[in-house]
Amino acid sequence: MSVQGFKGKIGEVTIGTGDKAITLGGQNAVAFFETEGEGANTPKIGLEILDVYPEEWIASLQELYKDVAQNTVQWAKFVEEKFNPDFICLRFVGADPNGLNKPVEECAEVAKAVAEAITLPLVIAGTNNHEKDAKLFEKVAAAVDGHNCLFLAATEDNYKAVGAAAGLAYQHKVGAESSVDINLAKQLNVLLGQLGVKNEDVVMNIGCAAAGYGFEYVVSTMDRIRLAALGQNDKTLQAPVITPVAFETWGVKESIAELEDAPEWGSREDRGIAMEVSTAASIITVGSDAVVVRHPKSLETLRNFAGALV
Incomplete structure (x- = not known):
């Protein structure tokens, strides 16, 4: 059998501390x-929680978390104890300037309390408002100092502020977010490096789309990035990849259409899980090192899937 050898290697990035830290x-x-290489860590699966009650989530998830979702710390502890994902992703929806616009100081207090209440690694996601996220991450990075969190994410618009706070001042890990383009991904990694953020502190978020919604562009971009990193030994692309699948899949029509509007599609919960699992499984298969999902059944399915492949 012919074996393809590669000169390059994807760097290792560790998130969290203690026995529950992940690499x-x-x-x-x-x-x-496996026959062509060695050293890969098993893909990691994380569960998403919010800093506010999940008003837009499906009824079954609201029911599952009804006793804890009003308190983010209790929610995080519940997820750790009941589902034990590889990591928890705390998403600050409440800080969105177009929503509740919670002050960053309040968010920092929440993040600190969550980080101290759990033993799992913590991934911290912002509002997708780049200006607000720069201010948010600066305060939150200081509040969770010592917990080695991953911040999603630094973008071309705010990488200086996010990289300086998360990657330099407090030695966290920085998510470098680009928009499904190998050149943009490479450029952002270079800019973070010039800022002083070490390669071993960067995890790429190359972008995501739900399966059937331009997902083939995500796959082709992942392929190009991996082949450049491994085959061409391009060190600027030799970072692990995390894909926040839940942020995309639960907003497409197959996931949000009510049963009475599309009875032939079956239950909304089953459709949402199917969309989430199919997207996450696909991106894991082509090389993503970690994914964020929302539904515990998705977590269970993907954990079995990833375990069976390695």
């Missing part, structure tokens, strides 16, 4: 080609 990356071959 992403480490592979020197394309995903799941």
Whole structure:
């Protein structure tokens, strides 16, 4: 059998502290080609929680979290104890300037309390408002100092502020978010490096789309990034990849259409899980080192899937 050898290797990035810390990356071959490489860490699956009550989530998830979702710390502890994901992703929806516009100081207090209440690694996601996220992450990074969190994400618009706070001042990990383009991903990694953020402190978020919604562009971009990193030994692209699948899949029509509007599609919960699992499984198969999902059933399915492939 012919074996393809690669000169490059994906760097390893560790998130969290203690026994529950996780390490992403480490592979020197394309995903799941064990005969052609070694050293890859198992793909990690995280569950999403919010800093506010999940008003827009499906009824079954609201019911599942009804006793804890009003308190983010209790919610995080519940997720850790009941589902034990590889990590928890705390998403600050409440800080969105177009929503509740919670002050960053309040968010920092919440993040600190969550980080101290759990033993799992913590991934912290913002509002997707780049200006607000720069201010948010600066305060939150200081509040969770010592917990080695991953911040999603630094973008071309705010990488200086996010990189300086998360990656330099408080030694957290920085998510470098680009828009499904190898050149943009490379450029942002270079800019973070010039800022002083170390390669081993960067995890890429190359973008995501739900399956059937331009997802083939995500796959082709992932392929190009991995082949450049491994085959061409391009060190600017040798970072692990995290994909926040939940942020995309629960907003498409197949997931949000009510049963009475599309009875032939079946239950909304089953459709949402199917969309989430199919998207996450696909992106894991082509090389993503970690994914964020929302539904515990998705977590269980993907954990079994990833375990069976390695």
